[in-house]
Amino acid sequence: MKKLLVVGLMMSNFVFAQNTKSDSTKYDRSVEEDLAYAKSEQQKTKAEKKEKPLPLSKKGQVFVFYGWNRAAYSNSDIHFTGNGYDFQLNNVTAQDRPTKFGIVYFDPSWFTVTQYNFRIGYFIKDNLALVLGIDHMKYVMDQNQTVNFKGHISDPEYAAMVQNGQVNLADEKFLTFEHTDGLNYENLGLEKYQNLIHKKNIDLVWSYGAGIGFMFPKSNVKLFGNERSDRFHVAGMGTDIRSSINLVFWKNWMLRVEGKAGYINMWDIKTTLNNKPDKARQDFVFGQVLAGIGYTFNTKKYK
Template sequence: MKKLLVVGLMMSGFVAFGQVKKDTLNKEYKLEIAPYKDNKTEKKQKPNPLSKKGQVFVFYGWNRGAFSNSDIHFTGNGYDFQLNNVQARDKPTKFGIVYIDPSWFTVTQYNFRIGYFIKDNLALVLGIDHMKYVMKQNQTVDFSGTISDPKYAAMVQNGQVNLADTEFLTFEHTDGLNYENLGLEKYKNLIHKKNIDLVWSYGAGIGVMFPKSNVRLFGNERSDRFHVAGMGTDLRSSLNLVFWKNWMIRAEAKAGYINMWDIKTTLNNKPDKARQDFVFGQVVAGVGYTFNTKKYN
């Protein structure tokens, strides 16, 4: 009887051990294949617009600008003088087909941007701000300095000069006040819905001033040529409404500082020049398109 009992216990232990081993192997087998199944079924989700490294956007819009008063210093053969607190305005084009006709796009006060996300939510942005700056003609300003030509020296009365007489000076950057800049912008998604996103951005930029200045001083032939005249810097912030992941409407506000120390005042290569610095403000609105340079399933 004892032998039968011992044999029975041994057989039951063997069966139990076999079942445990089988269960353990099944669990280990499941653990080994589970990640494989998950990897097969896992898909990369397309990121939100204006949020991930590798995304690109392009933008085209129009601006209105405002400028602080500035002191403009003129130097050349027979004159060295400064006009103080000169007022200026922008020069918007009347709304019409000129705003949508590509052959006339430089006539308007326009902005162009192309941005690339170098990190998540951080974009490197290359831009052109085509502003227009026009000195107000109907103003009297303080004058200091010397003019050797008696005709134009006589236009200075009691330390002031009336600029309404266009023979003394017309002064514009209307072809235009071109600020070619490179900036960094940080983006934050505020609203994320199925077919619409609202994205806020802020950043700063720096660049060169490449104006085509229209200056006519003392009746000389008008200076009218592109050249590097100085530098500018800015702070900017925008709201971007993105439809169907790609199409974008942008509204932007910008403030900055411009210093131009080499404004050409004569048409030829004479050393005549002017210099000025001022603060500017700008509001921009336009449309854009955003897309991904990386593939997403």
């Protein structure tokens, strides 16, 4: 009986010891797996933190841009009012006036001479930027044209220039009319961005959007032989739609080509040095193509 009891105790100890060892081994293996998993997740998180986001894509990113433009304008009816006259010239044609290419395009002291564009954008959400812009265009009425006339002029000298409901503007005595210092469109827009190509050092990004703003021209106008009016002032409003292709290289530098179309309405164009009542108003559609260079960067730090 004693022998049987001793054998039973030895077997139970053996089984208990085996179970304890098995449970301990299982427990130890689980802890090791948990530690390995935690370590891999930590390494993954560090890798994600080290990787900078794509350019022109993440909330908090900023870009600045400077470039040059060419513009085209629809025909426009220009209405003039003042002391002794109230008339409209119909279907007036106009062109832009690009500066001849040279050092003036790169000399900061002369940058306002060219037809230039400036942008600063901030990404308020992923892929959505709020963009503040200045479009310095130039608008020059074609001098060699005959236009339809409607209205009246009390001065007999200038009234005599109207023949059969038309007036010839070629000799510049009746009118010269320009927004050359310039046709300044100060605008605020929203632009949506989408990455098309992502390589090691090159990204191709497409954007589209719309803007609205005010017109702040310096209009060079000489009407009826009066002294030329050329004062900066708020003359009206503008709005536009736009789309661009952006080539981002070396992570930060950017080449942009943009096209835009818009509508301008100016109801307070200064035509003489008299503040009142001499003024003109006009509205027209414009198209613009621009290109230039920019820089994009993150406002958030990535370790």
